[in-house]
Amino acid sequence: MIESCLYRKLSHYVDIDDDSWDILARLEDAEESYSASAVVREIGTSADELFVVKSGWFYSFVLLPDGRRQIVSIRHPGDVVGFADIAYENACDTLVAASDGVLCPFPRKHLQRVFTDAPRVAALLFTLAVRDQVLLTDLLKATGRMSAREKLAYFLLELDARLRITNPDKTSFRLPLNQTEIGDTIGLTNVYVSKSLVALEQQGLVSRKDGDITILAPDVMKAMCDFQDRHSQMDVGWFPGAEDDPHVGSKP
Amino acid sequence: MIESCLYRKLSHYVDIDDDSWDILARLEDAEESYSASAVVREIGTSADELFVVKSGWFYSFVLLPDGRRQIVSIRHPGDVVGFADIAYENACDTLVAASDGVLCPFPRKHLQRVFTDAPRVAALLFTLAVRDQVLLTDLLKATGRMSAREKLAYFLLELDARLRITNPDKTSFRLPLNQTEIGDTIGLTNVYVSKSLVALEQQGLVSRKDGDITILAPDVMKAMCDFQDRHSQMDVGWFPGAEDDPHVGSKP
DNA sequence: CGAGGTGTTGAGAACCATCAATTGCCGTGG
DNA sequence: CCACGGCAATTGATGGTTCTCAACACCTCG
Known part of the structure; x- marks a missing residue:
């Protein structure tokens, strides 16, 4: 069980x-x-x-x-x-x-x-x-206060960070969402998602190949959108009966 | 105690x-x-x-x-x-x-x-x-997918609904936030908050008097932004030991 | 009186949306 | 096998909503 x-x-x-x-x-x-x-x-x-x-x-x-x-x-x-x-x-x-x-x-x-x-x-x-x-x-920070390219940088980095919990070494990932769905997440139209993705590619920040996305310059992109990884660490020190393992972070 | x-x-x-x-x-x-x-x-x-x-x-x-x-x-x-x-x-x-x-x-x-x-x-x-x-x-729905006037309608209705928990009969309220802060909440600039507020006033939807705001046409505004009151009801039926009071709503 | 915070208004520009047309891909059915 | 339709992505032209910058009025407070 x-x-x-x-x-x-x-x-x-x-x-x-x-x-x-x-x-x-x-x-x-x-x-x-x-x-x-x-x-x-x-x-x-x-x-x-x-x-x-x-x-x-x-x-x-x-x-x-x-x-x-x-x-x-x-x-x-x-x-x-x-x-x-x-x-x-x-x-x-x-x-x-x-x-x-x-x-x-x-x-x-x-x-x-x-x-x-x-x-x-x-x-x-x-x-x-x-x-x-x-x-x-x-x-909310992304949709409310970022430009289209910053929004996309955030969106891709967030997915990447989440997927790294289970696959820490994957450098690229498949995106089973179309550009309309991406736009509906970060507050853009499908058309502008397309144009902004092309722009990110031309800047050399990401690359796409048969639907897979690779983040080429994570540091530049993180700076663009002030990205913070919420997945690799969580604080469980206040849990009942947790006196002996105050802070459990990422996978051992 | x-x-x-x-x-x-x-x-x-x-x-x-x-x-x-x-x-x-x-x-x-x-x-x-x-x-x-x-x-x-x-x-x-x-x-x-x-x-x-x-x-x-x-x-x-x-x-x-x-x-x-x-x-x-x-x-x-x-x-x-x-x-x-x-x-x-x-x-x-x-x-x-x-x-x-x-x-x-x-x-x-x-x-x-x-x-x-x-x-x-x-x-x-x-x-x-x-x-x-x-x-x-x-x-998020407001910042991501609404026009400026719809955002403001949402913002004002949400505050109104929240304040009605403690003051059910108040028809107007004082807003201790400046227009920059309002804009930073719903994703606008202070300038456009001002212009949109004037527009709402000219539409006869709200009125302002020495910093107090009155919502004149709540139904129209609720339709504008698909507003839903999250404050008057909460479901506590699943609580431990709650068999006898399945759904507790607003103040008795 | 001057300084700072706040709200208003206007002109111009920028960013993004809208609309439309094109391409490629895939699965379907003739 | 090919024709066809539908979905997805791309690209371009155009327009609109919102931003930026600026100036001004108002109020409070020093």
Whole structure:
């Protein structure tokens, strides 16, 4: 049961005793498969479960009445999805599959048992939710105050940093998002995403080859957008029962 | 001790037994006063406490190296500030006082005891953090995908909705933020905030008088920006020991 | 009275959006 | 096999929203 969907994600950051893991493992339902662009749950519908991404990319977005779209988070394997809806009865955004993928649902009402019986896990979930919040402020900084090229630099660096958690040595990555989706994430049109990507390429900052992206000058790009890696480190020193491992950073 | 800073805020949403309140009350330190535009804590410095706002307005922001600023949250009396930094050792944004005000610090490491001894309070804090996240996605939608006037409509409606929690009948409110700060929140310049406010006034949607703002046509403005009130309702049905009060909404 | 902060207004420019046309790619079906 | 349609990316022309820069009025406070 230690092979639950959450295990690989959470054990990256913190040691959790077997009893707590037992609780988590028993809470996970059977997994669900989705094909690319399938809608997992629509905005406004009942949101009574969290999901753990087992494979594939997902993202969630909100729409304005006239069709303008804002993508608010992109989710990768190991991510926990749906924190934003815990405070409300109905989903605050629409969740779709960006590629084929598999989710493990986790009924929201089971969180009760996590909070009463596994405080260390509850604290970790809390921390993950709060980390999402920091990522949102980074994205807000980009959409609110950056030029198109700076936005793209941020967008690519953020994806790169996230993917390095599981693949520290990958120098390039495949982007299963089209340019309209990229634009809807950082507040641009698909047309200007294209033009700005070409510009970044001509500056020698990135290169593209059959849909794969390589970041050629990470330092220049990080300076462009004041980038900060939120993934390689998290502070779990305040966790219950954590006196002996005050700060757990990246993968050992 | 029931008169702690957190009490009025949290009791709005949920009943919590006296033992849990005792724990919370004992955790709160002495309060701290700040005068307008004072810096509470700088980005990058150690973030080992949460704050509860007792009085006044505060906001937190991030800066780009060249001075561009993005305000990421505005905080009012009763709000809990600092969730975003729980996941990291150092503060992810700079917190300043928008007006004179008072904060109650709450050492982060005391959260241990909340998670182990007061799971219902832990769940509520979790929910509040997650609600902040939803507010951030609303702001992201505004900065990323709205026109200047729509952004301002959102900004004013959001403040109005928040202030109505404590003052349900107020039809106008005072804004202790200058137009540069408004612009830094929704991604505009101070100049364009001024022009857009004048435009909203000429449309008959809002009126201003000695710094007070009145929303004249809330329905029109809500339609403009697809506004949703995140403050009047929260779902606490999944809380530990909450079987008997599944959904607690606004103030009774 | 002068200084600084704030809001307003105008002219011009810059950045990005919109619209439209073209290309390439892929899967489908004739 | 080829024709066809659809999706995605690119490119160019044009226009609009917003920014920048500047000047001015107003208020408060020293």
